[in-house]
Amino acid sequence: MESTIKDIKRETGLALSTISKYLNGGNVRPENRKKIEEAVKKLDYHPNEMARGLITRKTRTIGFVIYDISGTFGGLLTHFVGDLMRQSGYGMIICDSNNDKDIEAQNIKFLVEKKVDGILVIPVSSDEDFLDCARRADIPIVTLDRSIPGAHLDCVTIDNAAAAQTAVEYLIERGHEKIAAIYSEEYTGKQRRDGYRNAMKKAGLGISGSYEYHEKIHSVSLGYTGTKKLLALPKKERPTAIFMSNYEVALGVVMAINEQGISCPGDISLISFDALTLNLVMKPMMTVMVQPMEEIASEAVRILMARLQSDGQMAIQRVLLSAELREGDSVRDLRSRR
Amino acid sequence: MESTIKDIKRETGLALSTISKYLNGGNVRPENRKKIEEAVKKLDYHPNEMARGLITRKTRTIGFVIYDISGTFGGLLTHFVGDLMRQSGYGMIICDSNNDKDIEAQNIKFLVEKKVDGILVIPVSSDEDFLDCARRADIPIVTLDRSIPGAHLDCVTIDNAAAAQTAVEYLIERGHEKIAAIYSEEYTGKQRRDGYRNAMKKAGLGISGSYEYHEKIHSVSLGYTGTKKLLALPKKERPTAIFMSNYEVALGVVMAINEQGISCPGDISLISFDALTLNLVMKPMMTVMVQPMEEIASEAVRILMARLQSDGQMAIQRVLLSAELREGDSVRDLRSRR
DNA sequence: CTGTTAGCGCGTTCAA
DNA sequence: TTGAACGCGCTAACAG
Numbered sequence: 250m251e252s253t254i255k256d257i258k259r260e261t262g263l264a265l266s267t268i269s270k271y272l273n274g275g276n277v278r279p280e281n282r283k284k285i286e287e288a289v290k291k292l293d294y295h296p297n298e299m300a301r302g303l304i305t306r307k308t309r310t311i312g313f314v315i316y317d318i319s320g321t322f323g324g325l326l327t328h329f330v331g332d333l334m335r336q337s338g339y340g341m342i343i344c345d346s347n348n349d350k351d352i353e354a355q356n357i358k359f360l361v362e363k364k365v366d367g368i369l370v371i372p373v374s375s376d377e378d379f380l381d382c383a384r385r386a387d388i389p390i391v392t393l394d395r396s397i398p399g400a401h402l403d404c405v406t407i408d409n410a411a412a413a414q415t416a417v418e419y420l421i422e423r424g425h426e427k428i429a430a431i432y433s434e435e436y437t438g439k440q441r442r443d444g445y446r447n448a449m450k451k452a453g454l455g456i457s458g459s460y461e462y463h464e465k466i467h468s469v470s471l472g473y474t475g476t477k478k479l480l481a482l483p484k485k486e487r488p489t490a491i492f493m494s495n496y497e498v499a500l501g502v503v504m505a506i507n508e509q510g511i512s513c514p515g516d517i518s519l520i521s522f523d524a525l526t527l528n529l530v531m532k533p534m535m536t537v538m539v540q541p542m543e544e545i546a547s548e549a550v551r552i553l554m555a556r557l558q559s560d561g562q563m564a565i566q567r568v569l570l571s572a573e574l575r576e577g578d579s580v581r582d583l584r585s586r587r
Numbered sequence: 588m589e590s591t592i593k594d595i596k597r598e599t600g601l602a603l604s605t606i607s608k609y610l611n612g613g614n615v616r617p618e619n620r621k622k623i624e625e626a627v628k629k630l631d632y633h634p635n636e637m638a639r640g641l642i643t644r645k646t647r648t649i650g651f652v653i654y655d656i657s658g659t660f661g662g663l664l665t666h667f668v669g670d671l672m673r674q675s676g677y678g679m680i681i682c683d684s685n686n687d688k689d690i691e692a693q694n695i696k697f698l699v700e701k702k703v704d705g706i707l708v709i710p711v712s713s714d715e716d717f718l719d720c721a722r723r724a725d726i727p728i729v730t731l732d733r734s735i736p737g738a739h740l741d742c743v744t745i746d747n748a749a750a751a752q753t754a755v756e757y758l759i760e761r762g763h764e765k766i767a768a769i770y771s772e773e774y775t776g777k778q779r780r781d782g783y784r785n786a787m788k789k790a791g792l793g794i795s796g797s798y799e800y801h802e803k804i805h806s807v808s809l810g811y812t813g814t815k816k817l818l819a820l821p822k823k824e825r826p827t828a829i830f831m832s833n834y835e836v837a838l839g840v841v842m843a844i845n846e847q848g849i850s851c852p853g854d855i856s857l858i859s860f861d862a863l864t865l866n867l868v869m870k871p872m873m874t875v876m877v878q879p880m881e882e883i884a885s886e887a888v889r890i891l892m893a894r895l896q897s898d899g900q901m902a903i904q905r906v907l908l909s910a911e912l913r914e915g916d917s918v919r920d921l922r923s924r925r
Numbered sequence: 926c927t928g929t930t931a932g933c934g935c936g937t938t939c940a941a
Numbered sequence: 942t943t944g945a946a947c948g949c950g951c952t953a954a955c956a957g
Binding site for chain 3: 591592593603604607608610611634635637638639640641642643
Binding site: 251293295296297298299300302303308310318319320321323324325327328331332335340341342343344345347355356359361362363364386468469470473497500501503504507508510526527530531532 | 589633635636637638640641646648656657658659661662663665666669670673678679680681682683685693694697699700701702723724806807808811835838839841842845846848864865868869870
């Protein structure tokens with residue numbers, strides 16, 4: 250049988266409230282503190298979080314709703330967030346939305362019933378309605394990596410359009426003009442496409458319709474299929490560089506060019522996102538826009554914690570971080586050709 | 588403010604216990620049942636899990652401790668398990684051990700304090716001591732994917748040695764003799780190495796020391812580095828096939844051979860584990876031993892659920908599943924050469 | 926600083 | 942079947 254606070258009382262002869270106060274960080278006479286500490290050890294006492302929560306109306310648990318946990322980026326972000334939560338003494342219930350809006354809505358409901366103190370979410374839906382039930386229950390919500398357009402919510406994101414623009418401008422500076430883009434139609438994918446278009450427009454470069462390939466969701470096969478299509482273009486039209494909007498996509502792209510015996514950066518230049526395993530291991534090393542994943546995680550956790558403390562009104566926080574270019578060898582400098 | 592069972596009482600005029608009984612599936616007069624159902628809807632009532640748990644001593648939450656959530660296999664397994672738990676109405680607290688035994692031990696303690704009803708664990712440590720505090724608290728534990736040697740625990744695993752042996756025998760049947768292996772020194776890696784060795788021995792083939800490459804943990808770079816080393820061997824000694832013990836490893840292997848312009852299966856044959864994205868997308872398609880991931884997940888959940896129900900003594904369950912060979916085009920048949 | 930008292934929301938006795 | 946009372950383990954208010 251588990252020991253309760255009453256057992257500690259019997260062991261020490263102190264009142265319940267004294268013990269409770271000590272357990273919650275209050276001041277107690279040194280001699281009593283010692284008694285309590287000894288009893289706690291002796292009885293292997295752990296406070297019952299449920300009884301505690303019944304009164305405090307806090308579960309010390311937060312919910313993490315992620316669009317897809319089986320991807321590399323998501324898995325890693327989950328890892329960082331989980332670590333931070335644990336360090337803060339919070340438990341984390343992770344819910345995988347599997348890129349499905351309905352499951353996502355279900356997940357939120359589930360977390361509300363579990364009475365989590367707060368919710369961290371990387372959304373699938375671009376409509377905030379699915380969060381209604383959490384808001385009714387007055388549960389703080391922070392979105393990260395993706396922000397819901399127009400929503401009155403705390404969020405931590407990076408400037409995806411700017412990052413993509415930087416990447417494409419890097420290509421343009423090196424003499425590339427025929428630049429293709431492979432991206433998804435959701436959140437970050439779309440924003441990065443915009444950055445690509447901005448850069449091209451700004452440089453006065455046209456975008457041939459066949460230079461943009463996109464599917465609904467970021468995936469390895471998106472990169473693979475897209476690249477195949479690009480490489481099937483008549484030689485003269487072939488892009489000299491491909492910008493891709495995500496790590497999984499890059500994986501597919503690399504598979505496709507390797508398969509066709511196309512060399513990078515000799516025949517084609519590549520630029521992508523995130524310094525994840527493949528991008529680091531491959532040769533040539535991929536030139537990438539590096540997202541500050543740990544910072545995204547820690548900012549999101551920080552904001553959520555702040556909101557958990559402030560019962561009152563705290564202004565909406567919108568943190569916009571930026572990605573940094575990390576040079577590899579996957580981009581050829583065409584200017585040195587002459 | 589949240590509505591409680593008392594509000595339902597006020598709304599319906601019934602006694603608390605009547606309502607409580609209905610909520611827990613008991614028999615109630617039809618007219619009363621209707622009243623209650625209406626009130627529940629009207630007040631948007633949800634039972635308070637904490638108050639409930641205080642009495643029943645159940646949290647309807649289980650803990651999932653995973654060796655490393657940022658890997659593809661782990662992420663996917665987490666996804667499956669999470670789905671099943673949600674379907675069973677259970678919450679899941681996921682803890683990432685990050686391949687670290689100390690964090691793993693911490694995770695278990697954390698879950699015990701959270702009073703989870705049960706724990707699912709893919710262990711890092713090969714010593715069961717870290718589970719002691721959960722056992723003292725009488726929390727059922729099921730390990731999956733990996734079983735702790737000698738431990739008196741429910742577990743769901745596949746026969747890794749057999750699977751590896753099947754894979755290597757597949758190579759041998761096709762005339763390969765110079766077969767190298769890249770594996771990790773932990774759990775599944777070691778078992779798969781044994782299967783490799785068994786197959787080689789059984790076929791009367793020697794294993795040159797330089798044909799085995801291993802590191803502590805499965806990773807992309809393990810595959811990459813290992814392959815580089817193998818390819819650096821004098822041409823005559825070069826293996827005609829590589830057996831690799833894990834998906835991430837395969838990723839690295841593929842990167843390395845592509846980089847060197849080595850063709851598969853022309854110059855070298857490959858066989859690996861798991862039908863995950865890369866293995867499906869790449870060309871040639873990888874020949875792999877497919878682990879029944881969903882079955883591993885569902886069996887583990889099933890056993891845990893059974894143990895949660897049976898307060899009494901249930902015999903230890905050890906489920907051993909097997910992997911199946913899925914042919915791709917990554918293995919060359921050397922016999923047809925003649 | 927300490928002890929007493931009163932619930933938090935619910936499930937479970939019993940009695941009717 | 943139903944209703945009243947009790948208590949799960951703990952914290953919060955107050956009085957000492």
